[in-house]
Amino acid sequence: MNSNLGSGRAGSIDHVFDILTAYDHPFIVVGVSAHRWMGCAAQIISDEGFDMVLRNNELDAIAADLVKTGHWTVHHEGPKSFPTGPYANLNYDVDVVLERTDVEHGSNEYRCLRLWYEKTYRINVDQCLTVEVPDVYPWVTILFEEKYHLAIYRDDGWWYGPHLHCDSKAPNFPSNSRTSNLFPPHLPRGKSPSNSHPILIPSIPAYLDALIYHNTQYKDSKPRLSFLPHQRLPLLLELEGNNNRFMDYYLQHYKRKPRYILPKGSTDGKLILVKEWDPVTYPDYLGKQQSNILKSL
Numbered sequence: 001m002n003s004n005l006g007s008g009r010a011g012s013i014d015h016v017f018d019i020l021t022a023y024d025h026p027f028i029v030v031g032v033s034a035h036r037w038m039g040c041a042a043q044i045i046s047d048e049g050f051d052m053v054l055r056n057n058e059l060d061a062i063a064a065d066l067v068k069t070g071h072w073t074v075h076h077e078g079p080k081s082f083p084t085g086p087y088a089n090l091n092y093d094v095d096v097v098l099e100r101t102d103v104e105h106g107s108n109e110y111r112c113l114r115l116w117y118e119k120t121y122r123i124n125v126d127q128c129l130t131v132e133v134p135d136v137y138p139w140v141t142i143l144f145e146e147k148y149h150l151a152i153y154r155d156d157g158w159w160y161g162p163h164l165h166c167d168s169k170a171p172n173f174p175s176n177s178r179t180s181n182l183f184p185p186h187l188p189r190g191k192s193p194s195n196s197h198p199i200l201i202p203s204i205p206a207y208l209d210a211l212i213y214h215n216t217q218y219k220d221s222k223p224r225l226s227f228l229p230h231q232r233l234p235l236l237l238e239l240e241g242n243n244n245r246f247m248d249y250y251l252q253h254y255k256r257k258p259r260y261i262l263p264k265g266s267t268d269g270k271l272i273l274v275k276e277w278d279p280v281t282y283p284d285y286l287g288k289q290q291s292n293i294l295k296s297l
Contacts, residue, residue: 011192012109013136019065020197027199028053028125029136030116030210034201037133039143039162049112050136051094053123059115063096072098072113095120109188110136122213129203136190136199140182145204150276160276 020027031051035042054062066072075097096115103109118125131144143149143162150161163179183189191199202210260271263283274281 011135011190011195012103012188013190014192014195015069015071016066016113017191017195017197019062019069022065023058023062025055025058025062026125026130027197028123028128028130029133029199029201030121030123030207031114033136033138034133034207036138036141037131037144037201038204038207039141039149041141041162044138049110049114051114051116053116053118053121053125055125056117056119059095059117063098063115066098066113071100071102073101075099075112107188110190122210123202123206128206130200130206131203132198133201134182134191134199137183137188139184139187140179142179142182144201148204156279158279 017027029050030053032042032044032048033050036044063074067074094114095117098113098115100109100111100113103111116123133144141162142165144165146152146164146168149164151159159177164177166178168178191197201207259274259276261274261282262269262271272281272283
């Protein structure tokens with residue numbers, strides 16, 4: 001991971017890495033922070049914090065050590081006591097909620113940390129396939145597992161979908177497909193550039209296995225990652241047991257949000273429905289194709 005990206009300012013949760021190092025414990029992020037590194041444009045709400053998965057036999061001790069730093073306090077009433085306000089969207093099955101003691105409201109810093117036992121989240125900390133990401137603050141939406149990119153198998157040069165990391169070695173991708181501005185100077189970062197402890201997210205198939213369990217066992221969770229038809233079979237083959245049947249049914253009934261554009265040069269203001277993955281639905285693309293054909297005659 002390129003550690004030269006962003007400013008040299010200190011990370012706001014470097015103390016968390018120190019504690020995890022003492023336990024020889026990986027830093028595995030799930031929830032919205034992981035979604036955005038998976039290429040999903042989920043909204044970051046700093047008041048709602050971020051999520052980590054910890055070993056079943058070490059979560060309590062790690063939580064206690066975090067409180068001892070003075071940066072965190074335990075929300076003793078439990079997450080079910082948050083009917084409204086910044087914690088309204090918490091998954092109520094979370095095991096421990098910690099709140100920051102030294103973060104001001106409106107500072108864009110995460111104000112809470114949700115800790116999950118492996119058995120609750122259905123992620124095995126030491127066996128789960130993971131992907132390294134730069135930080136707990138995904139200010140830019142990037143897909144780090146390139147093989148799942150929507151345009152990865154195209155041979156027509158059509159680009160759409162989330163950005164890739166600037167260190168990506170994926171061939172045949174346009175220059176504007178990569179981004180390096182991961183840490184805007186006015187926004188916080190969790191990890192100092194000099195901190196060598198990796199931040200990990202589950203691989204997409206492993207994460208979907210967990211979300212499918214949530215969907216069938218918990219109250220509100222459901223898979224929130226979508227894939228186009230040409231991607232589904234490779235993905236389904238990587239899921240555990242009968243999860244491929246569940247996910248196949250889910251994807252077959254998933255409805256993508258419609259996308260409308262205003263054609264260049266339009267004078268009537270009429271919007272046109274397009275499909276991001278299908279260039280022939282874009283009037284400008286068809287015009288360029290016809291122009292190229294005429295030039296070749």
